[in-house]
Amino acid sequence: MSSLDALPRLPLVNAPTPLQPAVRLSTVLGTEIWFKRDDLTGVGLGGNKVRALEYLIADALRDGCDSLVTGAGPQSNWAMLAAVTARRHGLAPHLVYYGTPVEPLGNHALAELAGADIRFTGSTERTSVDAGIEALTRDLRARGKRPYALPRGGATPLGSVGYLRASSELADQLYENGLKPESVWLATGSCGTQAGLVAGARLWDASYRVTGVSVSRPVTECVARVTELAHEAGRLVGLTGTGADDVAVLDGLVGSGYGRASTAGAEAARLVARTEGVFLDPVFGAKAMAVLVDRVRAGRQRGPVVFLVSGGAPTLFASPGTPLAPTPSHSAERQP
Numbered sequence: 638m639s640s641l642d643a644l645p646r647l648p649l650v651n652a653p654t655p656l657q658p659a660v661r662l663s664t665v666l667g668t669e670i671w672f673k674r675d676d677l678t679g680v681g682l683g684g685n686k687v688r689a690l691e692y693l694i695a696d697a698l699r700d701g702c703d704s705l706v707t708g709a710g711p712q713s714n715w716a717m718l719a720a721v722t723a724r725r726h727g728l729a730p731h732l733v734y735y736g737t738p739v740e741p742l743g744n745h746a747l748a749e750l751a752g753a754d755i756r757f758t759g760s761t762e763r764t765s766v767d768a769g770i771e772a773l774t775r776d777l778r779a780r781g782k783r784p785y786a787l788p789r790g791g792a793t794p795l796g797s798v799g800y801l802r803a804s805s806e807l808a809d810q811l812y813e814n815g816l817k818p819e820s821v822w823l824a825t826g827s828c829g830t831q832a833g834l835v836a837g838a839r840l841w842d843a844s845y846r847v848t849g850v851s852v853s854r855p856v857t858e859c860v861a862r863v864t865e866l867a868h869e870a871g872r873l874v875g876l877t878g879t880g881a882d883d884v885a886v887l888d889g890l891v892g893s894g895y896g897r898a899s900t901a902g903a904e905a906a907r908l909v910a911r912t913e914g915v916f917l918d919p920v921f922g923a924k925a926m927a928v929l930v931d932r933v934r935a936g937r938q939r940g941p942v943v944f945l946v947s948g949g950a951p952t953l954f955a956s957p958g959t960p961l962a963p964t965p966s967h968s969a970e971r972q973p
């Protein structure tokens with residue numbers, strides 16, 4: 638028995654988001670593909686992170702917090718959505734970005750529009766954000782504020798419960814459509830979304846395998862993070878075995894590194910735009926789709942497949958044809 642409904646949650650998502658057959662794309666690939674449209678979650682310009690924020694913002698309000706501190710890179714969908722969601726619920730948003738000040742485009746522009754307090758760490762190391770979040774949280778506390786701190790990507794067990802819940806929404810839609818997918822595919826960064834889907838698949842006894850395409854971290858690191866977050870998220874809802882012992886993560890870095898558009902990704906995004914009129918973001922969705930197309934064409938992935946369209950539209954307008962993030966050092970490159 639799950640205690641999913643016992644956890645405090647703010648209903649932010651326009652649920653259910655559509656589950657749509659990608660008819661023309663399926664014809665081109667010769668494999669049945671469906672889209673779960675979480676680019677249409679309905680806060681900001683939509684995206685997967687809104688599902689995590691339903692639980693995280695509820696937790697912040699329950700703790701009596703008055704502000705939210707998180708961070709990432711200037712083009713982080715997570716940071717922008719955390720800021721606008723915080724605004725909607727009366728929390729003052731503070732964002733810590735790695736690097737030095739850059740022209741506000743894409744998500745950075747939207748976070749500024751929402752009036753977030755934005756600071757740069759001065760270092761291109763993505764991990765500098767973690768120390769920056771800690772320091773700013775301490776500073777706000779010293780000034781009598783009640784900040785709620787969240788890590789890059791919001792990848793916490795509580796945040797992962799968002800996709801545990803989404804799995805129930807998906808299960809209903811699969812039933813309504815008489816659909817038994819082989820696999821649910823998604824782009825994986827900080828791993829919270831995949832963890833929720835893995836735990837949810839177990840909770841609702843799904844027939845499908847969850848396949849993540851890592852766009853930032855080495856595959857082994859992702860597998861470990863997804864496994865742990867899935868166990869912990871499952872525990873939060875009273876689930877003992879999460880089935881997260883056989884987590885599938887594929888390498889989606891496709892040459893270019895995190896935060897940068899890739900040739901294969903751009904080609905996959907063009908295919909999807911021209912067949913389905915759906916825009917995949919260059920950092921996450923396009924790279925995951927590139928790996929899916931490759932696998933399908935190589936006869937290594939059968940249908941039906943459900944592909945999570947996870948949002949990220951603002952990065953389409955971030956910086957056309959040029960890197961979407963500051964040039965990272967090698968060690969920092971692979972961490973969202």
Ligand SMILES: Cc1ncc(COP(=O)(O)O)c(C=O)c1O
Nearest residue numbers: 714826827828829830921947949
């Ligand atoms: C558009 C988009 N898709 C996918 C992901 C990956 O989600 P996660 O970080 O939970 O692995 C992110 C993360 O920021 C994202 O912004």
